[in-house]
Amino acid sequence: MNKRATIADVASRAGVSRSAVSKVLRNAYGISEQMRAGVELAMAELNYRPQIAARGLRGRTYTLGVVMPDLRNPFFPDILDGVWSALGGTQYQPLMAVRHAADETEQALMEMMLDRKLDGFVLIAPMVSRDYLWRLATTVPVVMLGRHETGGDFDTVNNDxxxxxxxxxxxxxxxxxxxxxxxxxxxxxxxxxxxxxxxxxxxxxxxxxxxxxxxxxxxxxxxxxxxxxxxxxxxxxxxxxxxxxxxxxxxxxxxxxxxxxxxxxxxxxxxxxxxxxxxxxxxxxxxxxxxxxxxQDAHTLGAMAAELLIERIEGRTEPVHHTTQPTLVVRGSSLTSAAASP
CATH class of the missing domain: 3.40.50.2300 (Response regulator)
Known part of the structure; x- marks a missing residue:
């Protein structure tokens, strides 16, 4: 089995210092485009993948947790499409988890994801207790969809x-x-x-x-x-x-x-x-x-949640609670020329 490439291997291949490779990984200021291109080429040639835990010790992991209720509801994939579209062109990647109905299952999933040094959470219709949610938001950025709650240190995106x-x-x-x-x-x-x-x-x-x-x-x-x-x-x-x-x-x-x-x-x-x-x-x-x-325009809800979460991670501290406006799509199931009288 081939040994996994390390940051030292990348530095050696690119002919730069390990601190220079670290700066490229962190998208730090002061790296020339030539050096960045050389480091990225070396990473590609070595199939280098930074370890999330190690990146977490140095700062951000550029990984976002997305927790949803289930996979059978066709509404949730549309939200995920919005999340992915908002993350396009950024370094952030979503790590998704699906809970079962029990609150304890959802909380256990969040704790497991926290252990992996995630930068923040998008929580879709969370069922965890108010106390746990408020505590969670004091330790990591949180944006919620499908829960009309304010007052804590978190952002929300909801339909009216x-x-x-x-x-x-x-x-x-x-x-x-x-x-x-x-x-x-x-x-x-x-x-x-x-x-x-x-x-x-x-x-x-x-x-x-x-x-x-x-x-x-x-x-x-x-x-x-x-x-x-x-x-x-x-x-x-x-x-x-x-x-x-x-x-x-x-x-x-x-x-x-x-x-x-x-x-x-x-x-x-x-x-x-x-x-x-x-x-x-x-x-x-x-x-x-x-x-x-x-x-509800699920795509917009998801995109907005991801954008707000990145803003939070990058330093915004004031909570934002955004409400989107619904539209009624009329089809044949309700169009009747004469309803029965009371």
């Missing part, structure tokens, strides 16, 4: 979830619907910062703004519910004596499960039931679905 829900429900009302149900879930501990709470506020605000307080119907599964739970909830709601004529789901996956159950019950969409989701998955535009959905 309340306004997105308001747009969705107003659209259904404009289509003639009155009995509009909101499909939600019970948020975990620290649930007040969860996007679903803000979307519920938007649903209620839209219904009240149109004098539909008597038709408020909030239907919930447990936190982290499964597709089967979504289908069971949809079945019970859609077979009730006075079923809603429209359902606004907090998430596209839930909306797709509602569409599946409606088909099972021989309900025609959108004539018998209009459905709107949230997140605007790519598959929502498929002809078989044509799901109306609220678009």
């Amino acid at each position: 979830d309340e306004q997105g829900a308001f747009l969705a429900v107003c659209h259904l009302i404009e289509q003639g619907h009155r009995r509009i149900a909101f499909f939600s879930f019970e948020p975990p501990e620290d649930g007040a910062v969860n996007p679903v709470v803000y979307r519920q506020r938007g649903y209620i605000r839209a219904m009240q703004a149109h004098g539909l307080d008597n038709f408020l119907q909030i239907c919930k599964t447990r936190s982290g519910g499964s597709d089967d739970e979504d289908r069971q909830l949809a079945h019970s709601v859609l077979t009730a004596p006075s079923r809603p004529t429209a359902i606004f789901a907090w998430h596209d996956t839930v909306a797709i499960n509602v569409l599946a159950e409606a088909q099972e019950l021989s309900l025609r969409v959108p004539r018998d039931l209009a459905v709107v989701g949230y997140d605007n998955f790519h598959i929502s535009a498929l002809p078989q679905l044509q799901l109306t959905s609220v678009d």
Whole structure:
């Protein structure tokens, strides 16, 4: 097995000192382009890769931790695309981790990544406790997406979830619907910062703004519910004596499960039931679905989070909390000429 090249090997090949190689690695001031080119050529010829731990002892590792809830949600890869695009042309590289539902799993992942001397974290919809999160942000730069929290030493990037829900429900009302149900879930501990709470506020605000307080119907599964739970909830709601004529789901996956159950019950969409989701998955535009959905622009969210994190790493100390504006993408699942009367 070939020995891994060291910084001394690179210096010898390039004909420079080890401190000069270190300066190139750190992108330090005062290195000529000729010397930089020679060192980079030597590193390429030797297949030299700096050890992260060693780089961490000298300063930055140029490695960012990205922690996400799961890989099955089509929304998260779009966020990652935004992160990667923002890191293009920089020295920073993302190291990704996927948690399971348990808070302890997510915290253990973060601790493991901290041991590798990461420069900062992008946390996507983190579920760790408020106390842990606030402590973490005092030791390493942190940017969060999908958690409406302020006050700590961290940055956040969020969609205006309340306004997105308001747009969705107003659209259904404009289509003639009155009995509009909101499909939600019970948020975990620290649930007040969860996007679903803000979307519920938007649903209620839209219904009240149109004098539909008597038709408020909030239907919930447990936190982290499964597709089967979504289908069971949809079945019970859609077979009730006075079923809603429209359902606004907090998430596209839930909306797709509602569409599946409606088909099972021989309900025609959108004539018998209009459905709107949230997140605007790519598959929502498929002809078989044509799901109306609220678009958060996941790419922009990811890019903005990465940019804010680099700013933090490079010296900014004041917290930044950025909110993007949603748009409603109207498709066939909600366009109905005449909704059933109350």
